[in-house]
Amino acid sequence: MAYYEEEDLPRFSEIAKHRPDLFEKFMAWYQACQEEGALSRREKALIGLAVAHALQCPYCIDAFSQSCLEAGSNMDQMTEAIHMASALRGGAALIHGLQAHNSVKKVSM
């Protein structure tokens, strides 16, 4: 058994086998978040794709890649969203360099 199986994505609802009340609440919230609102479905799908990459969740990357296509996005737009996520991850790592600088400074003469 591999840790990630493509066939598991459509089995997501099996989580509701235990504490279905919690899963129902999650699904209602999850679906409501994706409805067209102040942001378009396309914008939300691109946000989802970027976050999926930041989380490095293969299920989410698969699902939101499809969502982006079905919202009319093309690969240039999707790749820009992925670069945004990656740049933030990189920036978030890099700014922690100041923690290292501070730590070193504290113990240095």
Place this chain on the structure above:
Amino acid sequence: MPTVLPILQTDVRVSPRTNVDFDEKLATHGVELRAAAVDILQVNVGKLCNQACKHCHVDASPKRTEIMTRETAEAVIDAVRRFRIPTLDITGGAPELNPSFLYLVTAARNLGAHVIVRHNLTVMFEPDQESLPEFFRDHEVEVVSSLPYFLEEQTDSQRGPGVFSKSIAALRRLNAVGYGIDESGLILNLVYNPVGAFLPPAQEAIERDFKRELITRYGIFFNQLFTITNMPINRFLDYLRRSGNEERYIRKLVEAFNPSTVDGLMCRNLVSVDWTGRLYDCDFNQMLELGVAPELPETIADFDPARFARRRIMTGPHCFGCTAGAGSSCGGAVAGSN
């Protein structure tokens, strides 16, 4: 998210990978699928085409030889005349390659019928086809043309190398004679269909993108964009199978079933005629050789709209392609997104 298990069917041209029966699905939602009228006679004049697109449900190509004869074309026009059919919708293949094409358009227009031609754009660069834009204009034909995306990569990937640049050149020619220009009254509609195993986006949103991008990149104008779902039959089904996407795509169609699409399905106001004159509920049924209900006349020579107006529609698993999401018809989406 229902679990979808495959069942076997004998017809390999339509995907069998769903355990959900379309008629049962309609019944579950209390929906009945019957025709409402016969407003459109959609005539497929043959499978000959100058292109061989990867998603083509007709399996059309330059190698196909099935083509409507003049005698059958005359039977079509006779039906338009006798029953005052409001609209003649001509498709193929590339219908312009049929020797009876000019006759069909001219005769139908002389009878006062509205004529739609499903024009693939590139055919106007084939020998003896260069005056098509002027012919369309002179006969006030509504032109409906496929352009799966406003970028070359996606379009050529689906329709063949070089198709995008030829399509842009053809659209410029159509614009030049007035097509797609607001005050001209000459209608040029485009068709988007997904370049792959996914559903189309919301029609209004992608139409806005097409208008913005085609104007800014190429200076091209058009009237409306129709989104059409790829049907899991024939060449597109072959692609789904080769790419390992069949089960997932069918599950997507079934799960996206939207009962509010049923009222607007094209089979409710259209009768489809094949190149031999046989009758069907739609062009997809035609390709699957799924004829009209057995109690009805089989050919255009025996056609009687009074018997077809409230007919029951013959269905199959492929019908989920027309009811998924916002729905899909020859005129694009038929409902708001589910």
